[in-house]
Structures are given as C-alpha cells and as structure tokens.
Amino acid sequence: MNYDTDELQGCTEAERSKANARMAAVQIWNWSIALGRETGKNNEQIIPDVLRLLEASGFKVSLASLYIWRRAVRDKGIVGLVDLRGRDDRPRYRRFFLELARRYEAELITAAIAHELTKEQAVNHGWAIPTIRESELYIKIHVRPGVTTERGRGFAGRSDDALNDI
Numbered sequence: 001m002n003y004d005t006d007e008l009q010g011c012t013e014a015e016r017s018k019a020n021a022r023m024a025a026v027q028i029w030n031w032s033i034a035l036g037r038e039t040g041k042n043n044e045q046i047i048p049d050v051l052r053l054l055e056a057s058g059f060k061v062s063l064a065s066l067y068i069w070r071r072a073v074r075d076k077g078i079v080g081l082v083d084l085r086g087r088d089d090r091p092r093y094r095r096f097f098l099e100l101a102r103r104y105e106a107e108l109i110t111a112a113i114a115h116e117l118t119k120e121q122a123v124n125h126g127w128a129i130p131t132i133r134e135s136e137l138y139i140k141i142h143v144r145p146g147v148t149t150e151r152g153r154g155f156a157g158r159s160d161d162a163l164n165d166i
Contacts, residue, residue: 019081
C-alpha cells in the first residue's frame with residue numbers, strides 16, 4: 001500500500017518507502033487489535049498473533065516499535081514515521097542557507113554579518129531562521145571548502161580575523 005501524501009514531499013525515496021512500510025505495519029496492528037477486541041480477546045491474547053501476522057507479512061518489528069510508530073502517526077501523521085536522524089540538509093532552512101551562502105561568497109563578509117543580513121531577508125519572506133551557530137556550521141562545512149577550491153589558496157582578501165569568526 002502507498003500512504004504517500006504531500007506531507008512527504010521533502011523526503012528522499014528511501015525515506016518515503018520506509019515511512020510507507022511502517023504505516024502499513026501500523027495499519028495491520030490497528031486492524032488486528034480492533035478485530036481481536038470484536039471477538040472478545042484482550043491485548044495479551046491479541047499481541048502474539050499480531051506479531052506473528054506482521055512477521056509473516058515481512059515485517060520484523062518489536063512491540064515497542066509498534067507502540068512508538070502508532071503514537072507517531074497519531075501525533076504527526078505519516079511524517080512522524082520518517083527517520084530524520086543524521087540528516088543535515090535541514091529542508092526548512094534551505095532557502096535561508098542558499099541566501100546565506102550567496103551573500104558570504106559574493107560579498108566577502110564574515111559569517112556573522114552574512115547571517116544578520118540574511119535574517120532580514122528571511123523575515124521579509126517568511127523563511128525559517130536557524131541559529132547563528134547553525135549558520136556558522138553550514139558555512140564551515142558546505143561553503144568555505146567550495147570558496148577555497150574555487151579561488152585557489154586562501155580566501156581572496158579575507159583576513160585571518162574574518163576566518164576566525166566562523
């Protein structure tokens with residue numbers, strides 16, 4: 001089954017696939033519990049059958065994971081099933097970071113100044129605004145290596161003091 005919605009737009013194909021699989025497991029869990037209760041069984045009688053059914057359906061999942069996924073669906077919908085650990089692209093900050101990188105690369109200013117100027121732009125456009133620390137890390141990891149490579153040795157006229165700001 002495909003539970004894919006517009007909510008998963010910013011997710012990769014692998015994340016979408018995993019969220020859909022987890023949603024299918026939650027649906028099987030919910031249907032099985034409801035069916036078991038209709039037949040007069042309690043949870044202690046239902047749970048082992050549900051876990052066997054899920055395993056037969058190709059889901060090797062623990063009871064704890066099922067409870068966590070069920071709560072995630074209840075609280076956030078299918079988006080709650082997407083595992084975002086380890087992601088560094090931070091889609092909600094994408095526009096902000098693109099503008100930040102543009103200002104930093106073109107205007108030869110420090111990360112702190114680029115952040116402040118970009119923050120004004122973000123407020124005008126309604127973009128999410130990361131902290132100054134997140135902006136500095138983004139520049140350090142994603143922008144500075146590119147600037148160094150593009151311009152050869154050094155940072156084209158920047159003083160060491162400006163580089164120490166980030």
